[in-house]
Amino acid sequence: MVKLVCSETKEFFNSDEHRWISNTGALLDISFIPKFDIKKIHSRSKNLWRYREAIPIEHNKNIISVDEGFTPLIKIKFDKKDVWIKQDQLFSSGSYKDRGATVLMSKAKELGVKKVVQDSSGNAGCAIAMYAALSNIECDIYVPFETGEKKLAQITSYGAKIHKIPGTREDTAEAAFNAANKSYYASHCWNPFFFHGTKTFAYEVCEQLNWKAPDALVLPVGNGTLVIGCYIGFTELLNAGIISKIPKIIAVQSENCAPLFHAFNNGLNDIQSIKTSKTIAEGIAIAKPIRSKQILEYVKASKGEFLTVNENEIFEALKFCGNIGHYIEPTSAAVIAGLRKYITMSENEVIVSLFSGHGLKH
Numbered sequence: 345m346v347k348l349v350c351s352e353t354k355e356f357f358n359s360d361e362h363r364w365i366s367n368t369g370a371l372l373d374i375s376f377i378p379k380f381d382i383k384k385i386h387s388r389s390k391n392l393w394r395y396r397e398a399i400p401i402e403h404n405k406n407i408i409s410v411d412e413g414f415t416p417l418i419k420i421k422f423d424k425k426d427v428w429i430k431q432d433q434l435f436s437s438g439s440y441k442d443r444g445a446t447v448l449m450s451k452a453k454e455l456g457v458k459k460v461v462q463d464s465s466g467n468a469g470c471a472i473a474m475y476a477a478l479s480n481i482e483c484d485i486y487v488p489f490e491t492g493e494k495k496l497a498q499i500t501s502y503g504a505k506i507h508k509i510p511g512t513r514e515d516t517a518e519a520a521f522n523a524a525n526k527s528y529y530a531s532h533c534w535n536p537f538f539f540h541g542t543k544t545f546a547y548e549v550c551e552q553l554n555w556k557a558p559d560a561l562v563l564p565v566g567n568g569t570l571v572i573g574c575y576i577g578f579t580e581l582l583n584a585g586i587i588s589k590i591p592k593i594i595a596v597q598s599e600n601c602a603p604l605f606h607a608f609n610n611g612l613n614d615i616q617s618i619k620t621s622k623t624i625a626e627g628i629a630i631a632k633p634i635r636s637k638q639i640l641e642y643v644k645a646s647k648g649e650f651l652t653v654n655e656n657e658i659f660e661a662l663k664f665c666g667n668i669g670h671y672i673e674p675t676s677a678a679v680i681a682g683l684r685k686y687i688t689m690s691e692n693e694v695i696v697s698l699f700s701g702h703g704l705k706h
């Protein structure tokens with residue numbers, strides 16, 4: 345049985361409720377025991393739904409899919425060291441956010457939702473808008489007032505409606521949060537079904553390495569959709585007896601906006617208010633990630649750490665990737681900058697990282 349569980353009181357809710365928040369206003373997680381039948385998995389199409397029994401959707405008829413996932417895992421030499429890079433820039437909407445969106449919007453369809461709201465002018469907005477179009481669900485995307493038209497072009501192309509909100513990024517989030525009272529909040533931060541899509545990154549990496557876990561994962565972290573997803577996914581594989589350890593999660597932030605890095609290195613279990621400045625890695629420039637406690641807990645439990653990269657390192661990584669034929673967006677280059685830093689500290693480890701977003705987006 346799939347249940348929703350309050351992250352604070354541990355109270356359970358049925359997953360057929362249109363619910364994305366607990367009664368006390370706390371975050372929800374999902375309680376569910378996934379199954380992995382390796383023979384069955386191998387017999388299926390190469391997309392992320394091959395792990396069907398590990399994804400908490402009740403009925404196949406509700407699945408909204410365009411054959412997404414099972415992206416190539418390729419070996420690339422970075423500074424003389426071989427690293428596995430997952431090509432998640434190749435998803436249909438241009439980033440790994442499609443992993444979360446295919447599962448979340450399948451759940452929205454299963455619930456009979458007529459309309460979703462979401463707040464993001466970036467890749468999460470694009471992915472939700474795309475899957476909303478595929479499921480014939482109305483979609484309202486809330487963005488800060490000054491968001492450029494170019495950034496909104498992809499979202500509008502899927503037929504979603506844009507709401508421009510004056511004020512800060514937090515004001516936009518609040519407007520979407522309030523609108524979600526009358527519809528369903530397809531938030532990549534609040535809605536726990538999103539993370540049960542991003543977790544398929546872990547399953548695919550494990551299968552592509554012959555059902556073994558790597559030693560380390562170098563991942564981006566802003567709101568933590570991939571960090572949390574990977575921790576959930578690898579923990580499920582561990583509990584199912586498929587792997588014997590969870591990889592260390594090396595989470596990369598931009599030096600100009602690194603609340604998690606600072607909290608972690610000060611031994612805190614939650615973030616403090618910090619000074620931030622502009623960064624070209626816009627996708628991870630999140631000053632107050634709502635799942636901050638969870639992210640800090642998971643990175644610690646994986647025996648991992650946080651790294652920061654500066655603007656120059658991000659720019660260098662972007663050029664480096666272009667020179668080897670991979671066109672990625674600056675946020676994605678921040679991860680590669682972190683990876684290059686991590687390589688210098690690591691010995692004889694199997695390392696997996698990714699291209700998180702396509703360069704043509706920018």
Ligand SMILES: *Cc1c(COP(=O)(O)O)cnc(C)c1O
Nearest residue numbers: 467564565566567568569700701
């Ligand atoms: C969303 C995103 C990230 C960071 O993800 P968080 O959920 O904020 O941690 C990194 N790269 C790209 C391209 C993204 O779209």
